[in-house]
Each structure stands twice: as structure tokens, then as C-alpha cells.
Amino acid sequence: MTDTLNQDIANRRAAILAELAAAHDPAPELIAVSKFQPEAAIEAILAAGQRVFGENRVQEAQQHWEARRATYPDLTLHLIGPLQTNKAADAVRLFDVIQTLDREKLADALAAAMEKEGRRPKLMIQVNTGEEAQKAGVSPTKVGHLLRYAREEAGLDVEGLMCIPPVDEPAGPHFALLKKIAKDYGLGALSMGMSGDYELAARYGATHVRVGTALFGDRNPA
Numbered sequence: 001m002t003d004t005l006n007q008d009i010a011n012r013r014a015a016i017l018a019e020l021a022a023a024h025d026p027a028p029e030l031i032a033v034s035k036f037q038p039e040a041a042i043e044a045i046l047a048a049g050q051r052v053f054g055e056n057r058v059q060e061a062q063q064h065w066e067a068r069r070a071t072y073p074d075l076t077l078h079l080i081g082p083l084q085t086n087k088a089a090d091a092v093r094l095f096d097v098i099q100t101l102d103r104e105k106l107a108d109a110l111a112a113a114m115e116k117e118g119r120r121p122k123l124m125i126q127v128n129t130g131e132e133a134q135k136a137g138v139s140p141t142k143v144g145h146l147l148r149y150a151r152e153e154a155g156l157d158v159e160g161l162m163c164i165p166p167v168d169e170p171a172g173p174h175f176a177l178l179k180k181i182a183k184d185y186g187l188g189a190l191s192m193g194m195s196g197d198y199e200l201a202a203r204y205g206a207t208h209v210r211v212g213t214a215l216f217g218d219r220n221p222a
Ligand SMILES: *Cc1c(COP(=O)(O)O)cnc(C)c1O
Pocket: 033, 035, 056, 080, 081, 164, 194, 195, 196, 210, 211, 212, 213, 214
């Protein structure tokens, strides 16, 4: 049972890495999204050599990764879900990259947390490319303003942009828009593409793709 799971996950990972390598040179970094995954699945993909992971929620990420940091010192952990200011210190302590900066108040909270924790995770701004009311992220027209605030007022470095296209629209135009905004502001990192469209995102120049179910199989919401 465990052997089959290990083999399935290792095979899926190898296939996705090959697709990404064929889609774009250099290939984007594969972030394995381990939210809602059982321990056995996480162990299986670690055994296959995966070290870069994404999580949506600080508390679940702590459960999955805090203790494993000691065993796997080469882990890279990305926060890809919305962050509340009262969790900023916990996030700064655990994550290596926070992809979901989307407001000035959070920039201030992250700056204060970095000062306090003596740790500076890399940052990306989440852009709501579809301007969806219910979705986190800054609107495309406000990226410049937030970027300036983060750099000049909060003293933060921002490395790139992240987006989650609307589920009911083709993703390509959203990837193209994110890439254009990043180019306009000279930002190098582009986190875009999930299980259904990581290959497309790679062709649009994603530097990071965030893949959950295509790697692990279905999630088990707690
Ligand atoms: C859950 C999640 C993913 C992974 O989704 P899959 O479709 O399972 O690949 C990627 N990005 C974000 C922001 C997510 O919340």
C-alpha cells in the first residue's frame, strides 16, 4: 500500500518535471502544494526528492513542516494562501517565501515581524488579475502603488508576482497580464499555474508553478 503510494507519487512528480522541462527553458520551480494531504503522501514525495512546498494556511503549515525542518534542512516553504496580520510573525518564522502580500497593512505587519524575528522571507505580491470581488490580491492597476509602499515605506524587498486566474476563464490571458505587469516593474519571479494549467504557465514564463492534486491525488478537506 505505502509502496504503491510512494511509487505513484514519484512517477507523477517525474512526469510533471519532464513536462515542465519540455515546456520552457529554464523550467519553473515545481512547488508541491501539500495542504490537506495526509502524512503518508508528504513522506512519499519527500522520499522522491521533493523539497519545495506550498501551504495555504499558517497553522496547517506548522503542523506539516515545523518538526520536519530539522530532518530536511534544505526545505523551501512557500505561503500561497491569504495572510492575516496577526499571523505575520508565525509566517515569517516558518516560510521562506510569502507569495500573498496584497495590502499596505500587511506590508507593515511583515516588516515589523521580520525585524522582530530576524528573518527575511522573500515576498511576492498577489495580483487579482480577474478583479474578482471574493478573491484576495491587489487589482492590476494598484500593483505599482503597493510595490512603492512596500519598498519605500515598509522597507521590504519584493521579488515577483503571483496570481490565481478565475476558474471559469481561460488562464492564458491572466498569465500574460501577470507577466506584463512584472516586466513593467522589473520583477523577476512569476508564480502562476496549478494542476490544470502548469504547462501553459511554464510556456508563459512562470518561474514557479503550484501543483497539488496533479501530484498527490485528491485532497481530504479536514
Ligand atoms: C490549492 C492551491 C494550489 C494547488 O491547486 P491544485 O489545483 O491542487 O494544483 C495552487 N495555488 C493556490 C493558491 C492554492 O490555494
